Amino acid sequence: MKSIIITPTNNLEFSLDFYHQLGFTNLSDDPLWVSDGKAVIEINPDRFTRAGIKLFKESWAEEVEKVAGLTAVTTRENGCLFSDPSGVWIYLEESSPKINIHSTPESYSVLGNFVGLSLETTDIARSVRFYEILGFTQAGGAPEQGYVTYALENFMITFMKPLACPHLFFNPSLTYFNGKNNLAVIENIRSLNITITEEITYFNKQGIVDNVIIRDPGGYGFFIFSD
Structure with missing residues (x-):
């Protein structure tokens, strides 16, 4: 099974330039996939596309039968789609990716370590139920800690409970943790004239901007955090 992220666009050149500025490289032109070594993102100009997650597998029949008991499922050519409780669209493709998807040990974009x-959800238990059906297993955290992380191979999703994040939150958001190097990462982002959606000082006693959020043209949030 393989997993990628989908971002919609109404201006393919603009979206591609955004990712190239950040240091993402092209994996394929049709479909248009870019990567930072770990995250694989499909930039899709189809006007019916929405931000979401695409999972590849030869058959999803068993999983779809279970999901259909929880939410409405829309049939598509070569698969189906539905949304999870946080509103994120999930595309199930009954095929193999056209290119080999593999990750590098380290992310190589300006954003740092992916x-x-x-995802922010009002019902963690219900949200993780969807992803457990799709094969995700718990990899960290716990609901009583305010978050829980699930993984499918190398693809990680962290579910945040309500009122846990004192900053803007866009579902879904790509998360980068850079530790003590995050200030340098933020300066690199500024040097590229990338618009910063939010400068976060909440976690810093000196009021220093040590975490930032940016957005891609399709609406994805990018959390560039120290941890």
């Missing part, structure tokens, strides 16, 4: 997607 650690997966973050």
